[in-house]
Amino acid sequence: MRHLMSPLDFTVEELDKVLDLAADIEANPKKYAHACDGKKIATLFYEPSTRTRLSFEAAMLNLGGSVLGFSSADSSSAAKGESVSDTIRVISCYADIAAMRHPKEGAPLVASLKSRIPVINAGDGGHQHPTQTLTDLMTIRSLKGRLDNITIGLCGDLKFGRTVHSLIEALVRYPNVKFVLISPEELRIPDYVREDVLGKNHQEFREVTRLEDAIPELDLLYMTRVQKERFFNEEDYVRMKDFYILDKQKMSLAKPDMIVLHPLPRVNEISTEVDDDPRAAYFKQVQYGVYVRMALILTLLEVEVC
Ligand code: CP
Numbered sequence: 001m002r003h004l005m006s007p008l009d010f011t012v013e014e015l016d017k018v019l020d021l022a023a024d025i026e027a028n029p030k031k032y033a034h035a036c037d038g039k040k041i042a043t044l045f046y047e048p049s050t051r052t053r054l055s056f057e058a059a060m061l062n063l064g065g066s067v068l069g070f071s072s073a074d075s076s077s078a079a080k081g082e083s084v085s086d087t088i089r090v091i092s093c094y095a096d097i098a099a100m101r102h103p104k105e106g107a108p109l110v111a112s113l114k115s116r117i118p119v120i121n122a123g124d125g126g127h128q129h130p131t132q133t134l135t136d137l138m139t140i141r142s143l144k145g146r147l148d149n150i151t152i153g154l155c156g157d158l159k160f161g162r163t164v165h166s167l168i169e170a171l172v173r174y175p176n177v178k179f180v181l182i183s184p185e186e187l188r189i190p191d192y193v194r195e196d197v198l199g200k201n202h203q204e205f206r207e208v209t210r211l212e213d214a215i216p217e218l219d220l221l222y223m224t225r226v227q228k229e230r231f232f233n234e235e236d237y238v239r240m241k242d243f244y245i246l247d248k249q250k251m252s253l254a255k256p257d258m259i260v261l262h263p264l265p266r267v268n269e270i271s272t273e274v275d276d277d278p279r280a281a282y283f284k285q286v287q288y289g290v291y292v293r294m295a296l297i298l299t300l301l302e303v304e305v306c
Contacts, residue, residue, distance in 0.1 A: 002300055003112040003119045007133045007170035015170070019138050022288070022295035029062065035298060035305045036065035042095035043069035044087065044111075045122070046078060046102045047229075051264060051286060052122045052131065056099045059293035068095060085114040092116035097301055099131075103229075118300040126160040126230050132263050133166040134296060135289035140220060142288065143259050143281055148174040153214050155182040155244055156224035156269055158189040160231075163263040164224060165193050172201040179205035180214045184243050186236070187226070211244055215254045221246070223262045223269050223282075247271040251279065261285055 003009070010018065025032050041060040043053045049071070057067040070076040078087065084102065088111040091098055097118045100108040105125035112119040123129045141147055152171065154164050158181055168189075171177045179198065181189050188207060189198075198205050208214050215221065223246055231237040245268055246260065262270060262282040274280050298305070 001116075001118055003108075003115070003121075004130050004296065004300065005109050005112065005119075005121045006128050007130045007166050009130070012173050015134075015137065018134060018292065018295045018299055019141055021298065022134075022138050022291040023142070025294050026288075026291045032063055032294065032298070032305055034064040035303050036060060036063035036301065039063075039065040039097070039301065039303075040095040041065060041067050041069075041297065042091045042098040043067060043071070043122075044076075044091065044098055044100040045069065045071050046073040046076075046100075046107070047123065048072070049101055049122070051289060052099070052101060052129075055286070055289045055293050056120075056122065056131075056297075058290050059297055062290065063294055063297060065096075065297075084108075084111040087111070088115045088119065097297060120296065120300070123162060126162050126165075126227065128166045128169075129162040129263070130166050131289075131293060131296065132163045133170045134292040135285060136163070136167050136222070136261060136263070137170060138288040138292045139261060139281060139285045140259075143284070144219065147171070147177075149176045150219045151178040151180065151217055152220040152222060153180040153182055153211075153218040154222045154224070155211055155214075155246075157187045157226045157240070158183040158224070159187045160227035161224040164222070165190070165197075167222065168193055169197055172197060172203050177203070179203065180218065181205060181207045182209070182211050182214050182244070183207070184209060184240060187240060187243075211246070211250060212253060215250060215258075218254065218258050221254070221258060221260050223260065223266075225262075225265065225267050225269055242268050244269050245271055246274055248273050248277075251277055254279070
């Protein structure tokens with residue numbers, strides 16, 4: 001039995017297989033409509049979510065399965081003090097696979113140690129968000145045709161943005177990927193990513209503050225929201241929240257085929273005037289998230305569709 005805690009739980013070859021399967025699902029959705037008949041996914045969300053929870057549920061429903069779960073800690077027995085270890089032992093009696101989001105880093109990993117069913121990390125604190133990474137990789141591969149030989153700018157809250165940490169971990173394994181890390185001084189990438197992921201892989205990267213200085217060279221721009229929920233005080237958040245706003249003027253400095261990604265939700269960091277620009281791919285990204293989660297469910301449940 002396998003769990004997914006980090007993109008590194010899959011080799012590059014396994015990741016490619018998941019992405020190939022997701023592409024086949026996109027092209028032939030009917031072929032997979034009964035692949036999970038009789039199976040259930042439990043979505044255990046101790047933190048708010050729109051895309052991740054509902055796309056896991058849509059994914060299982062598209063495969064013919066069913067869903068159960070909770071969408072906040074308050075509506076589960078966590079409110080009475082139940083541990084994630086006990087919760088997953090219980091959920092293992094009800095469902096075939098579980099997706100867990102938790103504000104504490106490592107909570108899904110703790111749950112996986114006591115689980116009798118595959119557990120997927122659906123976001124743990126400011127740490128990792130591997131299924132957003134699968135979504136991002138599928139979007140990049142589909143729209144750019146490759147995952148190697150790209151210059152990617154990651155912009156915004158690189159300190160707390162877990163999607164950024166997971167995406168860097170995944171992309172360092174592909175040849176000739178250059179990273180431009182665009183953030184205010186206070187929201188720089190954590191040392192463990194700079195040293196253990198970028199440094200150890202001898203990865204080419206540079207850190208800049210101004211988006212305008214970086215945007216002309218990028219093949220991809222990955223915008224992120226300032227993670228309000230991870231700040232210790234409101235004042236710091238208010239000072240940082242509108243540090244970057246991608247607008248038409250900044251887009252005019254970019255390559256004609258640069259694509260803009262964002263894991264969403266967006267607050268102010270991308271002006272809505274950019275939404276109609278053909279390079280804005282963040283809503284397409286949402287659709288890819290369903291296909292890739294369908295592929296992940298099939299992979300972890302070892303369901304083969306001929
Ligand atoms: N991208 C993402 O994780 O969105 P949600 O918080 O809405 O799940």
